[in-house]
Amino acid sequence: MAKLINCECGRVVRGETDEELLANAEEHVNRDHPELVGKISRDDLLAMAEEA
Numbered sequence: 564m565a566k567l568i569n570c571e572c573g574r575v576v577r578g579e580t581d582e583e584l585l586a587n588a589e590e591h592v593n594r595d596h597p598e599l600v601g602k603i604s605r606d607d608l609l610a611m612a613e614e615a
């Protein structure tokens with residue numbers, strides 16, 4: 564099931580699967596929120612996810 568995460572910066576990260584969503588979200592965090600790397604777990608990201 565496709566899901567999305569509305570990031571606090573306004574960016575919407577999408578994925579067709581949980582794995583794709585997490586990969587895209589981690590890429591976004593690495594690029595745009597380097598201060599959060601290592602502070603947001605995959606469980607945190609999934610908790611932020613909504614059904615697309």
Ligand SMILES: [Zn+2]
Pocket residue numbers: 570571572573574591595596
């Ligand atoms: Zn962001």
